[in-house]
Amino acid sequence: MRRLEYKWLVATTFVFGLVMQILDLTVLNVALATLGREFDADPGTLQWVLTGYMVSLAVFIPASGWLSDRFGSKRTFQLAVITFTAASVLCGLATNIEMLIAARVLQGIGGGMLVPVGQAMLYRAFPPYERAKASAVLIIPTTVAPALGPLLGGFLVDFASWRWIFFLNVPVGSLALLFTVLFLREEIQDRPGRFDLPGFVLAGAGLAILLVALDRGAQDGWGGAHVWGSLIAAAGLVAALIWRELAVDEPMLDLRLLRDRIFASGNMVLLCATGGMFGVFFLLPLYLQTLRGLSALEAGIVLMPQALGMVATSQVTSRLYPRVGPRRLLLSGLAISGAVSLSLWFVALSTPVWVVACLTFLMGVGMGTTMIPLGAASFARIGAPDMGRATSLFNVSRQVATAAGVAVLATVLVSRTRAEIADLGATASAAARAQAQLDAYHTSFLAALGFAVLGIIVASFIRDTDAAPSMRRGGGSGEATAREPAGVG
Structure with a gap:
């Protein structure tokens, strides 16, 4: 065997x-x-x-x-x-x-x-x-x-x-x-290297406070002193972290890896793609349950085609990647995700749920077309000695993107809902209030489109030649790192 x-x-x-x-x-x-x-x-x-x-x-x-x-x-x-x-x-x-x-x-x-x-x-x-x-x-x-x-x-x-x-x-x-x-x-x-205690404290505290601040801002609103105080503290800690990690020879979070053009671009695309995608999948269950009256179980069934879309796309994308390269696949995936966010603008209170299910399937297609080349290309020039630090940095970007995406779309939803309801007045009917809430969701989905557009702008500057080691055998030095001139631009 x-x-x-x-x-x-x-x-x-x-x-x-x-x-x-x-x-x-x-x-x-x-x-x-x-x-x-x-x-x-x-x-x-x-x-x-x-x-x-x-x-x-x-x-x-x-x-x-x-x-x-x-x-x-x-x-x-x-x-x-x-x-x-x-x-x-x-x-x-x-x-x-x-x-x-x-x-x-x-x-x-x-x-x-x-x-x-x-x-x-x-x-x-x-x-x-x-x-x-x-x-x-x-x-x-x-x-x-x-x-x-x-x-x-x-x-x-x-x-x-x-x-x-x-x-x-x-x-x-x-x-x-x-x-x-x-x-x-x-x-x-x-x-x-030695354990970088100041870097550990600054990175842990800065990232933790930032994520909590984004979470509280989305839930409590951005006018509170505790939210702004947390954001200012997080900004100070992150600034100190950047200074510290670039000044020492053995940093906890190796920011010098971002000198590699494809790795830096990959992190920026990750911020945009993850923020938009997680933001949409934060909004959709709320729309289905609060406005359409579906149970949590029914909403989960409607959203399940997203997984099918990603699985169906994954094998095709992984085979296309060596021939097509990351740039065109990333642009295609982000364009599909953006098109879905734009399509959600037209979803109404009477739209059949199977239409929403089809849109989640397409969102899965966009995610699969984006995430596979993103993962492969971002680490194309990262060698084995730097891989542990590189994946740490990549996952920091992922966590920040997830929190930021949800915070931005939740903030847009809450603020627009309040504004739309206030415009109606106290005597508005239940149907009018539901329509006002739907209008707020529409604006939030447009914010998700903004994430996709930013991702497309960043991905358009990616060079397939930078990802050559991940596209074919012998396409470049597999052990190249971000410290080598070949990856710097």
Whole structure:
């Protein structure tokens, strides 16, 4: 019997870990109301079930690259899986809201290491010219898990217990740990450098405060002193971080990697594409449930075609990538996503839900056409020694983009809803109020189109020649790094 190649063992292991993390996040959203009743928690306290996780995630993503370089990627990934799984058990056993929040913070520590380290192992296992295949592998957990999460969460909450949304992670985490122990090789870099404590503090604190500020601004409005104070503090910490990391020889977050033109462009496209896509998928469930009267389960079914669109596109895109290159694929994917956002402007209160389902399918096509070349091209010139730091930086961009996209679209929705309702007056009918809310959603979808347009502008400057190592065997130095002149422009 033919032995499975090592790169596919790495991919399978990472998929298990990624499915566990994404499922946990999407399943939990459905159970928040139940948790509030169970622990008699007010919305402000309940919010920390999400915020506590987000903060610890933000602190440990920047450190994950150094940890894997210093202690080994296999050992660090094992620690991440064990931490996340054990914390899931503690969440399921929680007897009060304080215990649940503490366990969620512990979960975030594991999650902050799990994705960057797993991605680094994946891109080291696949040679540069096969990284489009590696990116296609990631489509499985990043599409199927978000689609199944709300459905599975609703089923468990309604027919079993909210505790099972956390216990669900145990078998998946066990499989990830088993594969890690049995099949993965240890990778320790020769010169990981000393631990950059000031960089760790500045990166963790700056990113955590920024994400919390974006979250609170979207929920509470941007006029509050606590929101602006947090944004100013985050800006100061990030500025200090940039100065620190460019001044030291062994930084925690290696910003010098952004000297590589294709890696820098990839991060900018990631900010635009992720912000717009996550913003749209924040709005659509709200539209379906608040304006169309669908249940959470029904809304999840309508949104499921998005996963089908990504899966259907992934194999085609990974095969086209070596021939077409990243630039045209990125432009096509972002254009499709932008067209869907524009089409949502025409969605009405009477639009058949199957039309919305078709649009989510097309959004999935756009995401698949964007994310596969983005992942392959961004790391085209990143060599194995820098891969851990590069994936940490890439995942920092992803977290900021997700929070910013949701914050921007939520802010537009709230502000336009208030304005539209105020214009109607107190005597307006229910139908008029519903139409006013729909108009606010239309404006928010146009904001998502803005993200796509910005992404198209950035992607238009990408050169396929910069991504040559990821397009074909012998297309360039697979071990080139951002410190080499070839990648600087």
